[in-house]
Amino acid sequence: RDEPLVLGIETSCDETGVGIVRGHTLLANTIASSVEEHARFGGVVPEVASRAHLEAMAPTVERALEQAGLRLSDIDAVAVTAGPGLAGALLVGVAAAKAYALGLGVPLYGVNHLAAHVAVDQLEHGALPKPCIAMLVSGGHSSLLLVPDVAREVVPLGSTVDDAAGEAFDKVARVLGLPFPGGPHIDRVAAEGSGDAIAFPRGKYDDGTLDFSFSGLKTAVARWIEARERAGETIHVPDVAASFQEAVVDVLTRKALAACREHGVSDLLIGGGVAANSRLRALAAERCEAAGVRLRVPRPGLCTDNGAMVAALGSDLVAAGVAPSPLELPADSSLPI
Numbered sequence: 001r002d003e004p005l006v007l008g009i010e011t012s013c014d015e016t017g018v019g020i021v022r023g024h025t026l027l028a029n030t031i032a033s034s035v036e037e038h039a040r041f042g043g044v045v046p047e048v049a050s051r052a053h054l055e056a057m058a059p060t061v062e063r064a065l066e067q068a069g070l071r072l073s074d075i076d077a078v079a080v081t082a083g084p085g086l087a088g089a090l091l092v093g094v095a096a097a098k099a100y101a102l103g104l105g106v107p108l109y110g111v112n113h114l115a116a117h118v119a120v121d122q123l124e125h126g127a128l129p130k131p132c133i134a135m136l137v138s139g140g141h142s143s144l145l146l147v148p149d150v151a152r153e154v155v156p157l158g159s160t161v162d163d164a165a166g167e168a169f170d171k172v173a174r175v176l177g178l179p180f181p182g183g184p185h186i187d188r189v190a191a192e193g194s195g196d197a198i199a200f201p202r203g204k205y206d207d208g209t210l211d212f213s214f215s216g217l218k219t220a221v222a223r224w225i226e227a228r229e230r231a232g233e234t235i236h237v238p239d240v241a242a243s244f245q246e247a248v249v250d251v252l253t254r255k256a257l258a259a260c261r262e263h264g265v266s267d268l269l270i271g272g273g274v275a276a277n278s279r280l281r282a283l284a285a286e287r288c289e290a291a292g293v294r295l296r297v298p299r300p301g302l303c304t305d306n307g308a309m310v311a312a313l314g315s316d317l318v319a320a321g322v323a324p325s326p327l328e329l330p331a332d333s334s335l336p337i
């Protein structure tokens, strides 16, 4: 087969991810996470993340090669997340990618983290429909994108004006006494509660934009809990978790479908860590079906940050004939889409 073997490196936050693909075939996806080192701080500590990336980088590449049954010298191209993300964390991945590319004498591709979250779906569901709408929801971003061609053109349509969706999950989890990162815990606890027990506010629900706002919701949940505690009432945590979750996924699915409608697009992709949320998956499936929109959601392991997504986009760039990045490629913490 003549499609190149692409090694992808992701270090934009707290996961050191290394993936290997050939075309849209996934050959390896290995992760080392420093999430446990951050848990006691209740959030990702940039310096801790950078150091963990440095320590994990070479062993994670070794594990990926082992998983794929390959040697380093088999690699034909190296792709790396150039941004957006934590500056120091990105720098470790970019420096490593340059070293591998230079050492192997193969091209280097700096990629955008958000576009990589979109491209990864192809490893599971095949080539993306052109165009599609992508909604990326994670701890660091909540964006709606129009994607005419993931390798060449990705157009931002809207994003959060304050907290990211995952950030809201993590902050509300903290108020509810659940561990960091809180999203999966809220998801689990909410299954025991009712999503319409409490009517929490839905920020920017009807404002006609494709932007999101989650900080008002987060504050409303905290105030609701405080008021009950002050009155000496016991709080039914599953109902609070489920009602908060319902407010988030109601707005997300509503805006995603509004984007499809406004741009006449009938394929929606949802990615990023929050796409692992079971209620978001269920409600999106239900509303897409009713709207005649085809829905693609990668499996949870491909939704959260990983190296395979970077390799997948790198593979598309090679296939599209996009010029490689220069060895001076900078890490850019606020790289625009």
Ligand code: KG4
Pocket: 013, 137, 138, 139, 140, 141, 165, 166, 167, 169, 170, 181, 182, 183, 184, 187, 272, 273, 274, 275, 276, 277, 278, 303, 304, 305
């Ligand atoms: O994409 P990701 O791994 O990293 C970032 O780029 O941020 O996303 C992590 C975020 C965290 O905020 C986490 O709480 C959230 O995704 N998350 C979830 C679920 N699984 C992960 N949020 C809601 N429900 C889940 N099942």
Ligand code: ZN
Pocket: 113, 117, 138, 140, 272, 273, 304, 305
């Ligand atoms: Zn991400």
